[in-house]
Amino acid sequence: MAGIVCSGIRDRRAMTTVVAEKGDAESVTLVQAVDAALEAELAADPRVVLLGEDIGRIGGVFRATAGLQVRFGEDRVIDTPACEAGFVGAAVGMCLAGLRPVVELQFDSFSYPAFEQIVCHLARYRWRTAGATEMPAVLRIPYGGGTHAPELHSDSPEALFCHVPGLVVVTPSSPSDAYSMLRWAVRHPDPVIFMEPKRLYRSTRGTLPADPEPEGLPRACVVRPGKDVTIVSYGPSVPTCLEAAHVLAGRGTSAEVLDLRALWPLDEEAILTSVRRTRRCVVVHEAPRSCGVGAEVAAVIAQHAVFSLDGPVVRVAGLDAPFPMFMLESRYLPDPERVVVAVEEALR
Amino acid sequence: MAGIVCSGIRDRRAMTTVVAEKGDAESVTLVQAVDAALEAELAADPRVVLLGEDIGRIGGVFRATAGLQVRFGEDRVIDTPACEAGFVGAAVGMCLAGLRPVVELQFDSFSYPAFEQIVCHLARYRWRTAGATEMPAVLRIPYGGGTHAPELHSDSPEALFCHVPGLVVVTPSSPSDAYSMLRWAVRHPDPVIFMEPKRLYRSTRGTLPADPEPEGLPRACVVRPGKDVTIVSYGPSVPTCLEAAHVLAGRGTSAEVLDLRALWPLDEEAILTSVRRTRRCVVVHEAPRSCGVGAEVAAVIAQHAVFSLDGPVVRVAGLDAPFPMFMLESRYLPDPERVVVAVEEALR
Amino acid sequence: AMIGSAGVESDSQASPEAAGTRSGGTGTDQGERGVDRLRLWKMMVQLRAYDERATLLQRQGRIGAYPTFWGEEAIQAATALAVRDADWLFLSYRQNAVPVLRGLAPEQAWAYFRGDPHSFFDPSQFRCAPQCVPLATHLPHAVGWAVGRRLQGGDEVAVAFFGDGASSEGDAHEAMNLASVLRAPVVFLCTNNQWAISTPFSRQAAVDHLSTRAAGYGMPGVTVDGYDPMAVFAAVAEAVDRARKGRGPSLVEAWCYRIGPHATADDPSLYRDEAEVALWRQREPIGRFEQHLLDDGLLDTQDITEAHERAASAMRAAGHRLDGMPPPTGEEMTANVLAVPPASWPGSSAPASVTAEP
Amino acid sequence: AMIGSAGVESDSQASPEAAGTRSGGTGTDQGERGVDRLRLWKMMVQLRAYDERATLLQRQGRIGAYPTFWGEEAIQAATALAVRDADWLFLSYRQNAVPVLRGLAPEQAWAYFRGDPHSFFDPSQFRCAPQCVPLATHLPHAVGWAVGRRLQGGDEVAVAFFGDGASSEGDAHEAMNLASVLRAPVVFLCTNNQWAISTPFSRQAAVDHLSTRAAGYGMPGVTVDGYDPMAVFAAVAEAVDRARKGRGPSLVEAWCYRIGPHATADDPSLYRDEAEVALWRQREPIGRFEQHLLDDGLLDTQDITEAHERAASAMRAAGHRLDGMPPPTGEEMTANVLAVPPASWPGSSAPASVTAEP
Numbered sequence A, B: 001m002a003g004i005v006c007s008g009i010r011d012r013r014a015m016t017t018v019v020a021e022k023g024d025a026e027s028v029t030l031v032q033a034v035d036a037a038l039e040a041e042l043a044a045d046p047r048v049v050l051l052g053e054d055i056g057r058i059g060g061v062f063r064a065t066a067g068l069q070v071r072f073g074e075d076r077v078i079d080t081p082a083c084e085a086g087f088v089g090a091a092v093g094m095c096l097a098g099l100r101p102v103v104e105l106q107f108d109s110f111s112y113p114a115f116e117q118i119v120c121h122l123a124r125y126r127w128r129t130a131g132a133t134e135m136p137a138v139l140r141i142p143y144g145g146g147t148h149a150p151e152l153h154s155d156s157p158e159a160l161f162c163h164v165p166g167l168v169v170v171t172p173s174s175p176s177d178a179y180s181m182l183r184w185a186v187r188h189p190d191p192v193i194f195m196e197p198k199r200l201y202r203s204t205r206g207t208l209p210a211d212p213e214p215e216g217l218p219r220a221c222v223v224r225p226g227k228d229v230t231i232v233s234y235g236p237s238v239p240t241c242l243e244a245a246h247v248l249a250g251r252g253t254s255a256e257v258l259d260l261r262a263l264w265p266l267d268e269e270a271i272l273t274s275v276r277r278t279r280r281c282v283v284v285h286e287a288p289r290s291c292g293v294g295a296e297v298a299a300v301i302a303q304h305a306v307f308s309l310d311g312p313v314v315r316v317a318g319l320d321a322p323f324p325m326f327m328l329e330s331r332y333l334p335d336p337e338r339v340v341v342a343v344e345e346a347l348r
Numbered sequence C, D: 001a002m003i004g005s006a007g008v009e010s011d012s013q014a015s016p017e018a019a020g021t022r023s024g025g026t027g028t029d030q031g032e033r034g035v036d037r038l039r040l041w042k043m044m045v046q047l048r049a050y051d052e053r054a055t056l057l058q059r060q061g062r063i064g065a066y067p068t069f070w071g072e073e074a075i076q077a078a079t080a081l082a083v084r085d086a087d088w089l090f091l092s093y094r095q096n097a098v099p100v101l102r103g104l105a106p107e108q109a110w111a112y113f114r115g116d117p118h119s120f121f122d123p124s125q126f127r128c129a130p131q132c133v134p135l136a137t138h139l140p141h142a143v144g145w146a147v148g149r150r151l152q153g154g155d156e157v158a159v160a161f162f163g164d165g166a167s168s169e170g171d172a173h174e175a176m177n178l179a180s181v182l183r184a185p186v187v188f189l190c191t192n193n194q195w196a197i198s199t200p201f202s203r204q205a206a207v208d209h210l211s212t213r214a215a216g217y218g219m220p221g222v223t224v225d226g227y228d229p230m231a232v233f234a235a236v237a238e239a240v241d242r243a244r245k246g247r248g249p250s251l252v253e254a255w256c257y258r259i260g261p262h263a264t265a266d267d268p269s270l271y272r273d274e275a276e277v278a279l280w281r282q283r284e285p286i287g288r289f290e291q292h293l294l295d296d297g298l299l300d301t302q303d304i305t306e307a308h309e310r311a312a313s314a315m316r317a318a319g320h321r322l323d324g325m326p327p328p329t330g331e332e333m334t335a336n337v338l339a340v341p342p343a344s345w346p347g348s349s350a351p352a353s354v355t356a357e358p
Ligand SMILES: Cc1ncc(C[n+]2csc(CCOP(=O)(O)OP(=O)(O)O)c2C)c(N)n1
Pocket: B053, B082, B084, B106, B110, B113, C094, C133, C134, C135, C162, C163, C164, C165, C166, C167, C169, C193, C195, C196, C197, C258, C262
């Protein structure tokens, strides 16, 4: 798979120590990177339009579209009524008209009312029209827990979209990836489900890479090299895994942390290359375990690298239970300690 | 897990040789078994109500509810307008009122418009009310391909529901299982997604077991014993796997076929017991591969039986592409030949 | 209250060729109220021939289940004639022949019903979105397309066909509300044939007419006789004109009756009275329209016979071309799904991109 | 057109205790048109005290983000008083205090906003469904519950609260249509406070009033002044009476204004004019209602001051009880999800049911 050049080795300290002013292009938060990427694409291509609930006047509940309606107008940054199926369906129609809509779904769970439009149309329209109509839409979905949010504001539905044929599913774990991957997503000719780790919106800072030259599909990225075990993760769990790797290093275990970045299609090559080298694997995500992305990663290994394994493929995941009320979320979310325990099990 | 007693060893011939008159309780089709189970539960419990599109006057497009409105009236067998979110949501409300609704979603893809109600409410209401309100609803979903149906009438969305916390997901592969499992599902206190393999509605015949005494959860069932390899499957693919096992037997390979029956929760014990004995495994389903039930099965093995494996866990699945127009469905659907090839790969 | 024929100028730019019918009929029609009635009639005749041939093809096993629209020709033809060629039509399965009015080969339209992906076409070529299977889900597409064209400076209008059953789906509501808030140039055209498979309209909604929903969105709503092509033409032309002038969406309900079964597999005798059907069959639009044209001396009985024969034989020929269409190949399962497919395709159990273990 | 106060007999069976307020006020009200206005007033005062304490608790970090309903007390109190105790109320997040009117402890209601599962309660105990987060998705629940109760011979009515934003969701449409087709005993009560977070009503719908939607479902629709408790009581009581008599659902729109922010985290100055807000704040329902009661001699100013103080100190005490509530334990993450949980729970990486490899 040709793809975005990996933005390189990156450990947790590099992601957090830089502290700077809001908006400073040299050091931005992840949500600022999203805003900057959208601004760049709106400026670069008149076919790009944004739509969603409250994205205009207030720039979205997370301010991910701050300032964009003022600069690009109400026709290109469209505040919609509260109707997810309606405006995701409208985005499908905009693609038919030759536009490149970027839709914000306000929170993870509010993608569910648009599920039929996503599965039946966004994912199948190109196929249904013999390739004549492209669906270059992007659905931006702030996802995951850890923000003390109300019920149904902390889900991680990414695996649902990975199981739906016809969608590309990606998720960044740093401001620089968020910027380059979102710019790539807006330019990509196929529908992209862009999962934004809302917990990291303001917790980490990074720099905006020079204008990317988007091509191909995002590939997995080794964010910390190691030789004893491969920790596969993505999005909001990557900092958690880097912290665990840090702890493990102190105990003499060299853990490699692989940030998938693309959840569909999966960068099987990168997973298998790393696991065949370390011969051990732990997969970490906060979404429910059953039929999650971790299951797919483990299955790919079980089919293509089983003889290279010296230990079980251990999954650290959310429970197969609803995301809890937030007083309990810290116990639900994978933390460095649970990752360390899993690594020790994988090393047994 | 306590559970329904396995309805026993059963190979393809046993499932098809019996030929008898329609309605003959001694030999019924799978769709007749569904009808009979619903009739029995409607008669046994006044709290049971049916709702869905066209289920009354014509007994549903598959005739799975034939004769039930005449016998039980329009108040208990309710024809609804075309509004899946509306009537699945209504079923949630009926549970609040102490009823036990059984909803028919006309075809697999028409569960998508009800997705939000299923994920946000049906699956979470008991939790959200501190266990005070049970959600004993059953969603009957005719699923899968092989019936020369129009676009969006052949999807296999079961893995989506397995990934959603709070739902029990089951699927029968024979008329007798359909009868006992559906009667169990109607009595079960938790929401059950009852996936009906529509391809098998009329292709196989079986007998109605004596009234079951439902308890616990359905468990996996060895439908054909073997010692060289375990073929794990469910629903519409089980007959395919039995046929493949038959072919393999001719080539001197003894394949065990495990019918999962419950997709969530998974009967991990049964899978691991069989695989630790045969040391080889192939998983077969027609749903898309990525994050499918096959991935979960492979992941369970990779975590808990990796040292027992003498070969890769091979998945035979649908493509990560939309279910094709039906002229191509026979190429999309796993067939005995593909299963045989996969077994040979697993035995390498 | 039902509205009958009312005078409105058509602004159709469609060429006779685009209608895909050969010219015929002795008289010429300078256009009653600007409507080329002969052209309208020929479109209806073509639709009828397509539909009856499709039903035959299904009986002969040359295509699978087919949703007949017998009796709905006036609604479809008059609408196609009332819009401009550049306006887009968003279709449900029961409008599967509408692209044929705009030049799609009948055999390619029928190929859909034999499960053949070669039935897929480029929407921009015929300004028709592909027939939509999930009820009402194409209505938001019409809104988005219309807003998108306006944003690009176009003055095209979208017409979205949907049924009485589809009106109960959430997407119908979300689309109508979104369109009215955005003042999108969309005409929501409801073919109320009083049946949704076995569900009668009385069980679908608690109102006499779905046009009563329009007021709740601040848009005009009207109900017309769906068997009267001139009435449909007038109502659609007015709504299209309004939309094009930037005055927002409208709802037009074409009142009729589903004379045929839901689809070839359906047996309506299970749920409705044949006498009622017979009543409506007498009112079917084509014979009635032909009587008007005869009375006005635009046609004689021979023209009518010949036109139906011509149309029928054209469809017979199309049926033979269908049989001659090459079957799809396995590669086509993954073709066109993605512009940038993953290296491992065709996926499933194929390890393509994955190097074998050492 | 907006409808003001109109006379209707209440058939409320609710006991003063159920209202959770201590009796007070010097005068006695034999009931203007059958409405116990003092009781209604005390319920409003209780809601106000709850809301203002909750906002304070949020500022002090004792609870998280909180959606204030300041100004919507008349709608909620009058509705709770207009129904019978056995009737169920289906709530959105902004009606989070309504169960308190029926006896839920304020601290348990507030616990929800500190992310505490101990806020979960048994709906049948208070005849209130839990506050619903996904917009309009609880409306179909109200329909199903109402149909279910009728099937079991009950004569209870369901009242479903939703907002102007929620009215744009497909579920609102599907629920209203389903209810009208099934003649379900449901009152759809729309609190139109003219804002959906930052989205003004003018951007939410293209009509002056959402009550215009009712006609499209064949149900009565009325708009009342949401700051006038007597008007709300009259409209809701009439709709409830109609539903109980088997004459089907109704839509009542309570017209008001969201005086507070969407939630404590929201900054309305970004999207609306403070002057407009100030105008509406003057019209807030409690002061206005108290003036009527003073004029009618049912209260004197001291009663008013004392009632507010009493309510405030009761809420202060509840706040302390909240701080004293024990935090949830980890086991509660999987508790109550399923009546029959799998052996392996708590799942995730726990191999519980799975025997270790030999
Ligand atoms: C979302 C969805 N639910 C259910 C179906 C199954 N279905 C196919 S046609 C039909 C009835 C539609 O009736 P109507 O909208 O009146 O159109 P008509 O068939 O009369 O042309 C139903 C329920 C579907 N296609 N889509």
